[in-house]
Amino acid sequence: MSLSPLQLTQEHLFAPAGITEQQLDKVFSHLQGADLADLYFQSSRYESWMLEDGIIKNGTYSIDQGVGVRMVVGEQTGFAYSDEINIDALTASAKAAAGIGKAGKSGQTQAWQARTPKNINSLYSYNNPLSQMSEDEKIALLKLTDKEARSASPYVTQVIANIAGVHEYILVADLEGNLNADIRPLVRMNITVIVEKNGKRESGSTGGGGRFAFDYFTQADRVREYAQEAVRLALVNLDAVDAPAGSQTVVLGSGWPGVLLHEAIGHGLEGDFNRKGTSAFSGRIGERVASKGVTVVDDGTLENRRGSLSIDDEGTPTNCTTLIEDGILKGYMQDKLNARLMGEQSTGNGRRESYAHLPMPRMTNTYMRTGEHDPQEIIASVDKGLYAVNFGGGQVDITSGKFVFSASEAYLIENGKITRPVKGATLIGNGPDVLTKVSMIGNDLALDKGVGVCGKAGQSVPVGVGQPTLKIDGLTIGGTEA
Amino acid sequence: MDIETKNKTQQALQAIAEQVLEASKKHGATDAELSMSRGTGLSVEIHMDKVDKLEYHRDQGLNLTVYMGQHTGSASSSDLSPQAIEDTVKAACNIAKFTGEDEFTGLAPAELMAETKANNDSLDLYHPWDLAAEQAIDIARECETAARDYDKRIINSDGASISTYSGVSLIANSHGFMGIIPSSRHSLSCSVIGQEKGDSDMQRDYWYSTARKNEALETPKRVGEKAAERTLARLRGKQINTRESAVLYSPEMARSLLGHFTSAIGGGAQYRKSTFLLDSVGEKIFPEFIRLHEQPHLPGGFSSSCFDKEGVATKDRDIVTDGVVQSYILSSYTARQLGLQTTANAGGTHNLTLESTGQSLNELLKELGTGFFVTELIGSGVNAITGDYSRGAAGFWVENGVIQYPVEEVTVAGNLKDMFQNIIAVGNDIDLRSGTRTGSILVDGMMIAGK
Numbered sequence: 001m002s003l004s005p006l007q008l009t010q011e012h013l014f015a016p017a018g019i020t021e022q023q024l025d026k027v028f029s030h031l032q033g034a035d036l037a038d039l040y041f042q043s044s045r046y047e048s049w050m051l052e053d054g055i056i057k058n059g060t061y062s063i064d065q066g067v068g069v070r071m072v073v074g075e076q077t078g079f080a081y082s083d084e085i086n087i088d089a090l091t092a093s094a095k096a097a098a099g100i101g102k103a104g105k106s107g108q109t110q111a112w113q114a115r116t117p118k119n120i121n122s123l124y125s126y127n128n129p130l131s132q133m134s135e136d137e138k139i140a141l142l143k144l145t146d147k148e149a150r151s152a153s154p155y156v157t158q159v160i161a162n163i164a165g166v167h168e169y170i171l172v173a174d175l176e177g178n179l180n181a182d183i184r185p186l187v188r189m190n191i192t193v194i195v196e197k198n199g200k201r202e203s204g205s206t207g208g209g210g211r212f213a214f215d216y217f218t219q220a221d222r223v224r225e226y227a228q229e230a231v232r233l234a235l236v237n238l239d240a241v242d243a244p245a246g247s248q249t250v251v252l253g254s255g256w257p258g259v260l261l262h263e264a265i266g267h268g269l270e271g272d273f274n275r276k277g278t279s280a281f282s283g284r285i286g287e288r289v290a291s292k293g294v295t296v297v298d299d300g301t302l303e304n305r306r307g308s309l310s311i312d313d314e315g316t317p318t319n320c321t322t323l324i325e326d327g328i329l330k331g332y333m334q335d336k337l338n339a340r341l342m343g344e345q346s347t348g349n350g351r352r353e354s355y356a357h358l359p360m361p362r363m364t365n366t367y368m369r370t371g372e373h374d375p376q377e378i379i380a381s382v383d384k385g386l387y388a389v390n391f392g393g394g395q396v397d398i399t400s401g402k403f404v405f406s407a408s409e410a411y412l413i414e415n416g417k418i419t420r421p422v423k424g425a426t427l428i429g430n431g432p433d434v435l436t437k438v439s440m441i442g443n444d445l446a447l448d449k450g451v452g453v454c455g456k457a458g459q460s461v462p463v464g465v466g467q468p469t470l471k472i473d474g475l476t477i478g479g480t481e482a
Numbered sequence: 483m484d485i486e487t488k489n490k491t492q493q494a495l496q497a498i499a500e501q502v503l504e505a506s507k508k509h510g511a512t513d514a515e516l517s518m519s520r521g522t523g524l525s526v527e528i529h530m531d532k533v534d535k536l537e538y539h540r541d542q543g544l545n546l547t548v549y550m551g552q553h554t555g556s557a558s559s560s561d562l563s564p565q566a567i568e569d570t571v572k573a574a575c576n577i578a579k580f581t582g583e584d585e586f587t588g589l590a591p592a593e594l595m596a597e598t599k600a601n602n603d604s605l606d607l608y609h610p611w612d613l614a615a616e617q618a619i620d621i622a623r624e625c626e627t628a629a630r631d632y633d634k635r636i637i638n639s640d641g642a643s644i645s646t647y648s649g650v651s652l653i654a655n656s657h658g659f660m661g662i663i664p665s666s667r668h669s670l671s672c673s674v675i676g677q678e679k680g681d682s683d684m685q686r687d688y689w690y691s692t693a694r695k696n697e698a699l700e701t702p703k704r705v706g707e708k709a710a711e712r713t714l715a716r717l718r719g720k721q722i723n724t725r726e727s728a729v730l731y732s733p734e735m736a737r738s739l740l741g742h743f744t745s746a747i748g749g750g751a752q753y754r755k756s757t758f759l760l761d762s763v764g765e766k767i768f769p770e771f772i773r774l775h776e777q778p779h780l781p782g783g784f785s786s787s788c789f790d791k792e793g794v795a796t797k798d799r800d801i802v803t804d805g806v807v808q809s810y811i812l813s814s815y816t817a818r819q820l821g822l823q824t825t826a827n828a829g830g831t832h833n834l835t836l837e838s839t840g841q842s843l844n845e846l847l848k849e850l851g852t853g854f855f856v857t858e859l860i861g862s863g864v865n866a867i868t869g870d871y872s873r874g875a876a877g878f879w880v881e882n883g884v885i886q887y888p889v890e891e892v893t894v895a896g897n898l899k900d901m902f903q904n905i906i907a908v909g910n911d912i913d914l915r916s917g918t919r920t921g922s923i924l925v926d927g928m929m930i931a932g933k
């Protein structure tokens with residue numbers, strides 16, 4: 001019989017340090033009186049390879065492990081961590097984290113005992129994604145990106161490609177005696193090309209990945225697809241004219257432009273900001289924040305997606321959480337602490353960058369459900385506007401609700417037709433009302449290709465986004481052409 | 483980390499570094515270089531007068547690069563036990579067996595190293611603060627209270643926090659170079675939320691103070707009040723019409739313009755030809771009055787160091803004189819790619835300073851006359867290869883040198899090449915809170931997109 005992820009993780013994290021469940025009882029004795037306390041064990045292996053000038057220039061291998069100890073009393077959190085996994089370091093961290101407990105209730109001494117583990121439906125393979133391929137095969141893969149990109153256009157002057165993969169074991173032990181473990185694979189490939197034509201230079205970048213092994217990139221002709229897409233993007237921008245400045249109708253393409261949802265509404269619906277009343281969406285559950293037909297979810301349960309997790313970093317199974325349903329604000333994304341303080345349940349959105357960081361409510365895969373319009377029909381309905389299909393990053397001020405996201409591939413729409421490519425420009429809007437300006441929703445829902453990274457309070461986590469083609473009646477475009 | 487712990491840590495790191503270099507040789511590396519660090523810290527965050535978070539930090543790590551002839555391999559570890567070190571060295575050496583031959587790779591030239599046992603102690607960078615949790619809580623509380631009591635339109639808080647960190651880093655390589663970098667940093671910050679009575683819109687702003695010596699931090703009251711003032715100033719912000727205008731960047735925002743410039747003249751961007759300032763040494767990229775220089779040995783500076791990440795001795799130098807680019811920003815690798823010599827910038831610049839043209843902020847507002855004073859930028863809309871620039875902005879509309887009202891939900895756009903040429907003045911209101919030092923920068927001829 002094969003071992004469960006919990007057994008495998010205990011073998012990987014506890015056995016080398018000789019940590020037993022009886023010893024965890026001692027550690028938890030320092031955390032009595034907590035409303036919430038947990039130990040987060042983590043061990044990860046990261047590997048990456050980089051190609052430039054047709055040469056594999058460097059590779060790196062990282063070994064990272066540690067344990068974070070958290071004690072929550074009321075709204076107050078005490079936290080300490082150690083990059084050694086052994087009982088002494090664990091005890092020292094527990095004592096430090098318990099510094100917060102001085103303000104809390106007096107401890108009732110109850111022996112800690114592991115509960116019978118729950119069955120968790122895993123969304124990805126436990127196998128080591130890094131060892132699925134030999135070094136020679138990984139190198140061959142990168143060399144293929146170079147070859148495919150250069151054969152896609154004679155104007156390509158530089159190809160920079162990298163692949164990176166992580167194999168991670170995590171185990172969360174909480175005060176109630178729950179032990180939850182997960183073994184997570186994550187791989188990613190990125191390609192950037194530089195093109196030069198008639199003295200003009202441009203670059204194009206693309207990539208993909210997910211919770212797969214490296215052999216994901218050998219399937220379905222993915223390498224060729226990424227290489228050709230990067231070259232296409234760079235060439236389009238060579239011919240781009242200045243983007244318009246001011247408010248216009250904007251049609252957003254399907255897939256990655258869903259970064260709109262992540263910035264404009266996603267962050268504003270994270271439980272911590274709403275518990276503290278600092279979000280532009282605070283106290284607005286039940287109100288209309290989007291046009292009819294707009295339904296947005298955060299879904300951590302999609303198999304093999306970059307933003308997916310079988311359990312979150314507090315041991316809660318992930319969910320598909322409805323944020324907006326038919327235009328009405330339905331709910332927030334919660335971790336345990338904020339859910340408890342708001343009288344709600346965790347939605348499985350408690351995530352952390354590593355054992356050295358505290359968990360907080362974070363997105364997983366955030367997307368808008370599909371609509372009924374043919375994308376062609378949406379474009380044909382616009383007299384004058386912008387069609388934006390690729391984006392770089394975005395940012396939001398959750399209190400004022402103002403958000404930006406920067407287009408890296410966009411075209412003018414003139415009289416219902418896509419005409420010239422325009423230079424990248426930043427789009428700016430107001431989160432709580434931008435979705436009320438959605439006037440058409442496409443029938444072409446797509447998710448991104450799996451390279452998204454979200455930053456919040458200094459912590460980065462992998463995420464996904466998606467949406468169908470969308471028409472927004474009025475968004476400010478930050479170009480230079482008045 | 484007190485002085486005794488620091489000295490012990492220093493010795494421990496030195497001993498580990500020797501082991502790593504030895505093990506690298508044993509596993510077949512012809513050369514090796516590494517950086518290591520170990521440090522401790524405490525941070526406290528207060529929200530609405532209650533402790534929100536109390537965090538103890540304890541970090542350590544090793545980053546290793548090995549060379550086998552012209553083949554490179556890297557590895558890192560957060561575990562510094564003998565077994566982990568052995569595994570890390572093996573991993574790096576294994577990678578070097580598979581990477582391609584790169585004629586430009588390797589250590590920096592031995593003759594450019596800072597003295598063999600270099601130490602940044604002389605630069606006054608280490609002032610640990612024995613801050614107890616209770617004391618930290620009191621300070622952060624005082625800071626947040628000052629902000630919340632400042633005005634009744636401050637309706638909520640995004641928290642006040644205090645943090646202290648001290649530790650030792652070490653850089654070593656197989657030339658025999660070993661450099662020690664003891665450093666400390668303490669910060670106090672506050673962010674509060676304001677709302678006009680009867681309004682539903684909220685605004686948030688913040689202020690922070692940061693220093694290597696805790697005595698040099700601004701008082702909690704001052705930080706809190708400044709945060710409140712800044713938040714209040716943003717209430718009832720509005721979107722303006724699309725227009726062309728001069729833009730005055732506050733010192734905090736002006737720093738990002740220098741960041742775009744240093745990226746563009748960075749060695750990597752130059753040899754990859756992925757920059758809008760390709761082959762720009764000797765070219766007049768800025769007006770004549772612009773001087774940009776590096777001061778690596780400033781006592782207590784946030785980017786002070788006697789050596790760079792490769793052990794190369796740093797020295798004062800001009801990057802831009804009379805508006806003309808003097809040199810790129812190079813590591814030994816990028817220098818070899820370009821057939822030049824390293825500028826001791828592996829790991830970044832050291833106290834980059836833009837000389838002021840002498841005006842105060844008020845004088846610059848007068849010089850702006852009618853235009854946009856930008857105090858916040860969001861998003862990352864910069865194309866490094868073309869210089870096209872478009873970012874979200876907030877700030878104030880200014881008429882006849884006087885602030886009229888707050889502005890939000892607009893973008894500022896242009897091309898960096900033009901923006902650099904169109905700099906009119908650099909203020910003397912220099913922000914000293916980072917390793918890049920500049921006052922406000924006034925730029926003519928930008929496009930503002932709004933309504």
